[in-house]
Amino acid sequence: MCGIFGYVGKDRDVAGLVLDGLKRLEYRGYDSWGVAVVTDEGINLTKQVGKIGDAQVNMPDSFLGFGHTRWATHGGVTDYNAHPHLDCTGRIAVIHNGIIENFSELRNKLLSQGHKLRSETDTEVVAHLLEEETKGLGSDPAGFADALRRVFMQLEGMNAVMALDSSSGVMVAAKNGSPLVLGYGEDGYYISSDASALLPHTRKVAFIADGQMLLITREGVSARDIQTGDPASLEVSQLEWSLEQAELGDYPHYLIKEIHEQPSILRSIAMTQGENATTLAEMMRASYGTFFIGCGTAANAALTGQYLFSRIARFHVNFAVGSEFGYLEHFLTPQSLVIALSQSGETIDVIEPLIKAKKEKGVQVAALVNVLGSTLYRMADFSVLLGAGPEKCVLATKSYTAKLAVLLMTAYALDGRLDEGKELVLRAADGVEELLRDGIRDKVEALAERIYDREHIFLIGRGLSYSSALEAALKIKEVTYIHAEGFAGGELKHGVIALIEQGTPCIVFAPSDETQAAILSGAQELKARGGFIIGISPKCSDVFDYWIPVADVGDASPIVNAVPAQLLAYCLSIKRGTDPDKPRNLAKSVTVK
Incomplete structure (x- = not known):
């Protein structure tokens, strides 16, 4: 879940580049x-608790450095x-x-050998294990890389590790589970x-595979297999995202x-994903048992899919x-x-059971994913890239509705009506656009x-709107x-109605489908107990104390109702003064259990 960024190249303000x-x-x-940057005097280091904000760093120019932004697992939030x-x-x-699941065992061993560990983290053991492996090594880049390989094989769990050696002036990296991307x-x-x-530096990248490690010097990059030490190949890709997609622009x-x-x-999606929807539908038709899985917002999208495929x-x-x-x-x-x-x-709670299911059960895997070259993208037998562009806010929004659109089109493709599905997604796009105009805002x-x-x-x-209620609650x-x-x-x-008190806000999803009469009846019961009823519906009802009108788009209602x-x-x-992009205790990508 943490963020890692590093650079090896020309002499420059590497610290500022890394901080950016x-x-x-x-x-x-x-x-x-x-x-941290490497200088003639050794490693120059600065670190600080809290968000980066407008922080600046004043460190010597260098050709080699890296940095880290932390989501705490082992040890509190301290310097x-x-x-x-x-x-x-x-x-x-x-x-x-x-x-590092066995860090306590490794830490105790290091302490018994006289090492001084200053933090409570599992990470620090890696630095001291490397110290042990490099005693008497000198300034040999290949030797330092081999030292990391030996250390990494001692680590249990799913990890990405990077290390700088001020003696040889190199950066090494190894991964198993957590993502790393190399940019040329x-x-x-x-x-x-x-x-x-x-994106500000290059679009030519290589996604590092599990079980691979890198040695990066000013002269070049070499990849190796962690288990065998043999040379490994890197598959170079071209990013299609633009820098503008990853920038705020005029938005706050x-x-x-x-x-x-x-x-x-x-x-x-309506214009470009028809072929993928058809292929996915064919895979589902040929299977004997289809399973949707996801976590958080992706789980709510998967639950919506269960309803969509049933009704369509x-x-x-x-x-x-x-x-x-x-x-x-x-x-x-x-x-x-x-x-x-x-x-x-890269969601660990999705990746881990999939690895087991593929290895032990031989299942076929398809993926709806937004990141080219990600672990799920590479391990799936068939991957659908959502094409939603970089999603920088911790809260998932556009990736959620993109998943719903692909699932909707796939359900219609499975029923031989793909064009209807495309048209419905286009209608949903119009409905979302209407919601974003000033009046509704x-x-x-x-x-x-x-x-x-x-x-x-x-x-x-109810029905399709049950998962909408779950997703809306999650966003709030x-x-x-x-x-x-x-x-x-x-x-x-x-049991739920026992929670309602005078003035309790109750949001009711009431699309124009077979659930409308029953859900409005339930809203009336909430109102009778003092609930303040907020309706999200194409039509106003007498039971609503507050109404947010949405377009009537049939089976695509979960897309419009999410907005x-x-x-x-x-x-x-x-209004409450919280950070809309970086909520407390959360991170965008959950890569640890």
């Missing part, structure tokens, strides 16, 4: 940050626990993304946790920018939260198809003004810290 890279990666973790970490001699600096620039080599941070925050990008993304194509799909899928794999067979949804393609802002100080918000939906709680819960409308009298909740979450965040 970390600012672009800060959505991966913002508990603390640090930068000592911030990365990079040094060995006892100060020769070696290390940064890390992941969890005209002035040197860049390495990052996320390809989007490389990434959240509102990415909300506004949705109409154009939906139209692009009369096709049964099994749904599971990614972190629970490993406990439901017993009945998988080589004829099973698992379709995994993930924005980053004003209504949402006025609603936020009325409810921003409430302790609880409850949301209900993520960024406002208000307790928000989504429920199936039919569950009210099974008022996204806007409300943003407006509530602004």
Whole structure:
């Protein structure tokens, strides 16, 4: 979940370059940050607790350096626990993304050998293990790379590790699970946790595979297999994202920018994803058991897909939260198809059970993913790139509606009506665009003004709108810290209605489908107990105390209905003074368990 950025190349202000890279990666973790560069005197290091903000660094020019922005796992948020970490001699600096599961055992061994460890982190053991492996080594770059290879094989868990050696003037990296991307620039080599941070410097990249390590010098890059030490190849790709897509432009925050990008993304999907939807539908038709998995927002999209395939194509799909899928794999067979949804393609709670399912059960895997070259993209038998562009806000918005659009088109393709699915996505794009005009935005802002100080918000939906209620609740709680819960409308009298008090905001999703009468009846019951009823619906109802009108787009209603909740979450965040792009305790990509 942490952010890593490094550079090897020409003499320059490497510290400033690295810090700028970390600012672009800060959505991966913002508990603390640090930068290290190699100089004639050794390793020059600075690190600090808290968000980077407008921080500057004043460090000597260098040709080699890296930095890290942290999401804390082992150890509290302190200066000592911030990365990079040094060995006892100060020769070696290390940064890390992941969890070293056997770090206590390794730490105790190092302490018994006389090492002085200053932090509570699992990462610091790597620096001291490297110190042990490089005793008497001298300034041999290949020897330092081999030392990291031996150290990395001692680590249990899924990790990405980078190390600087001030003696030989090289950077080495190794990975198993956590992402690393190498960038080929005209002035040197860049390495990052996320390809989007490389856009100001290059679009020529190589996604480092699990079990690979790199030795990076001013003269070039070499890759090796970690287990065997044999040379390994790097597959070079060209990024299609533009730098403008990753920048704020005229918007105050990434959240509102990415909300506004949705109409154009939906139209692009309708125009370009027909072939992928058809292929995915054919894979589903040929399978014996199809499973949708995802985590967080991706799980809500997968749950929506279960309803879409039932109502559109009369096709049964099994749904599971990614972190629970490993406990439901017993009945998988080589004829099973698992379709995994993930924005980053690096979500550990999706990747880990998929690795097991492929290895032990021989299942076929398809992926809906937004990042070219990500772990999920590379491990899947068939991958659909969402084409939503870089999503920098921690909250998922445009990647969610992009997944819904691809699933909708695939369901129609499975039923032989792909053109209808395309047309429906285009109608949804128009409906989203209408919501983003000033009139509706004003209504949402006025609603936020009325409810921003409430302790609880409850949301209900039925059928397709059940997952909409779950996703809306997730958006609100993520960024406002208000307790928000989504429920199936039919569950009210099974316990939920006991939570309603006078004035409790209750958001009701009431599309013009077979669920409308029942959901409005439930809304009336909430109102009778004092609930303040907020309707998201194509039509106003007498039961609504506040109405946010949305377009009537039939089976595409979850796409359109997602947007008022996204806007409300943003407006509530602004009103409550929270950071809409970097909510507390969260990171964009969950790469550790």
